[in-house]
Amino acid sequence: MTFKKPTEKKIFIKGSTDDVAVPFRELTLSNDEKILLSTVEGSDPNAKAMPKIRAPWIASRGNSKEKTQLDYAKAGIITKEMEYAAIRESYKYGSDMPFTAEDVAKEVAAGRAVIPCNVNHPECEPMVIGKKFSVKVNANIGASAVSSGYDEEIAKLHQSLKFGADTVMDLSTGDGILELREAILRASPVPIGTVPVYEALERVHGDTSLLTWEVFRQVVLDQARQGVDYFTIHAGLREYLMPYAAKRVLGIVSRGGSIMASVMLRHDAENLAYDHFDELMEICREYDVALSLGDGLRPGGICDACDKAQYGELEEIGKLALRCRENGVQCFIEGPGHVPLNRVYENQDLEEKYCHDAPFYTLGPLVTDIAPGQDHITSAIGGALIAYRGTSMLCYVTPSEHLALPTAEDVKQGLITFKLAAHAADLGKGLPGAQLRDDAMSRARVEFRWYDQFALSLDPEHAYQVWKAQMPDECAHEPSFCSMCGPRFCPMRLNRRIKAKYDK
């Protein structure tokens, strides 16, 4: 057998018009089998400027009375964004066409799916978040006052894109967050989310007594104009829920939620985002910013999971979700946090009930508290399970959660871990074509096509290194054994004889 390595090239799958051209990585295995893998265009870290693929689409819509993807979907209009997202979703798992633009429009119209794409983020390659579609993964990046800087965060953005982040949240605090966010937006083909109250707190130099609605509103408006695709806003954290939070061991652990609570305490007032929710929606609708309704009261430990604070806030959020839907603002719902395995499903089910089937976007959940340093794993366990039950997007958790800000290596580890959790959920949900890559891997295993196995894996370079470290040099080219069993007896070789005798 001639030794042949798999190859890869970028291809574009076009929609009904030439300007809808969705990039994919086409992998050709050593046996000429082909498999498509998702990618984003313009994620090359050396690229000077990102293509503004949506600019003509947005311009062509001019001063339409529809503003958001939700508006268009409700009006029965199929946008380029919907078509783009449908192609992306369909070919992610093989060459069938399970999802049409109409399918996407239907889900968006019903509020069961969201396409985060600010009109001022023309570089954004549209993607859809919803239970019917593949499970998405968000990567958090962002500098803090103590750690990390501009170059480091841009490097994390590129790392996120390389390892398949579907959206990226910029959680920067400290100085220079505006400039950093501008750079991130202009370099990002995936939707960018933020927590505006972080910048609001910076603008008042950390003094919550100065953090008024006017300050908050201006931040939201500035960020919407800048092109942020979704905002986490903790508007469901109502004042009457505070006594429940006060009874907890860990109280409030959401940073945004706790800033909001701090403002409420300082002013002895209701949540300003709740009080001004109509005005917030107005800004979001104008720029088509999706609202990620934040769970300021998410539990920070198993001890606080599923309590009145958490579920009470979820009910409040559900009411806000309905208002968003009525007002043409796309929204999804943020979820926990720390939840034991026996209550994971309950969280998904209550979210759907209270929040009228708006997409759920969870942080894990982490199924135990005792593994700092390994919380990408504790959260991937809960994440895979809740995504299988219906959560649309998982926020990654990195190995440094609870200990430090993620490094670029942590970003990679977090993404690989959550991409596998999301894929496991897609397999469990039975998404059409989801198993194609797994099956290609199985065939490559049985035929000792090692380099095909590496190419098909979520982290090819790493898989190769682990394998190579134990292989004798002379065997590096397609050996018909591996270090696990050695050359003498190999289960894989036996199977040929079993097939010959029994599979007639």
Add this chain to the structure above:
Amino acid sequence: MTFKKPTEKKIFIKGSTDDVAVPFRELTLSNDEKILLSTVEGSDPNAKAMPKIRAPWIASRGNSKEKTQLDYAKAGIITKEMEYAAIRESYKYGSDMPFTAEDVAKEVAAGRAVIPCNVNHPECEPMVIGKKFSVKVNANIGASAVSSGYDEEIAKLHQSLKFGADTVMDLSTGDGILELREAILRASPVPIGTVPVYEALERVHGDTSLLTWEVFRQVVLDQARQGVDYFTIHAGLREYLMPYAAKRVLGIVSRGGSIMASVMLRHDAENLAYDHFDELMEICREYDVALSLGDGLRPGGICDACDKAQYGELEEIGKLALRCRENGVQCFIEGPGHVPLNRVYENQDLEEKYCHDAPFYTLGPLVTDIAPGQDHITSAIGGALIAYRGTSMLCYVTPSEHLALPTAEDVKQGLITFKLAAHAADLGKGLPGAQLRDDAMSRARVEFRWYDQFALSLDPEHAYQVWKAQMPDECAHEPSFCSMCGPRFCPMRLNRRIKAKYDK
């Protein structure tokens, strides 16, 4: 506040007599809170010889007609092993006493639990494997002809003990496996399992035509005499199941199963372990070796999961389990493998049904095939879920699964990952006291007791290193902030104010 670090000491909890003394690590946190953690005595790598704690117990039983823990349990006799295991189980999660020796005896008598403890492994500190008890984790070690040697494997044993392996399987192949196993047995306070057919194949120099029942029987007898606590024997892989295996993409991936199948092919005969099962049970009963009824037809990829080969073999194994139970031989059941999330519960449920509630012992299952290099995580997801449903012991999977033999570092990663999965399952099952350590962690978090957090974590040194890397040096002593949010705004500090106002 004076800065105080947590301390740790080894204590012994005694049973009804002084010779039952179970070691624990007693952690005293900086606020004088105490918490017990499991450990094994004699795991010090520098120790010259392991204490033979069971020697007097075994001697005192003399020539009793009861041979195994199952015999004793059926006869209503409480052994020291049961008492020891009950104490260990009870104090693992706090200072209550949820399990009595009678509870353990009852589960063992019913065949729902197993205490693997060969009469010739007096160094073994008894532990119980069963659905009612905490989820256990097995670590595989072992040299192969291509990779790894004696010292390396002993180092892996110590690594396994350090990171909490409840049992260890020695899967060595190649030369010198007898000497290596002897060293492992004499150095191990945890039960040691093997797959005897590996050594049988070595004895015939890889020539399956020479692998007869006589050869196999002699290996089993020799290993039983040596002190192996449990044997994986693939006796359920009947000849009539071969055509189902032949139809698979991956065929047979279990190494032991495929050796057995190879012998069957070569001799055109039924499975020799099946044919001679009575004689096997006789040897196992004589030395109280537990049988781990192996799933030679476990699926090796999502594509082969839950097929007729797998479930047909499980039914066969169930019949053998009943024969074991009737004959006083302790047994448990091995399970998959690769299984998608939507079929994980079904595997546990069918095992209980077919195998009359004998303990289930699974390898993962891995919930996707596309993450070689990260298969400790794909399998921990399936493992946590199936253990929550009722699996009694998880066989760890290391990051190098499918690629190479595990290194000592892989052993550590595999164990940490599976200890957290097992603990997540225990929490989900609601085992009494299981949440104590999580809650201690939450309290340490809210009070910024960083060193207590490290001490409470599954990998203290690693957690400390991640945290330390980003902390300014001057803040290393109990800072009231961390690198994630920086000193300006910290959710944890806010909570004190919320409590003051709302928790009256």
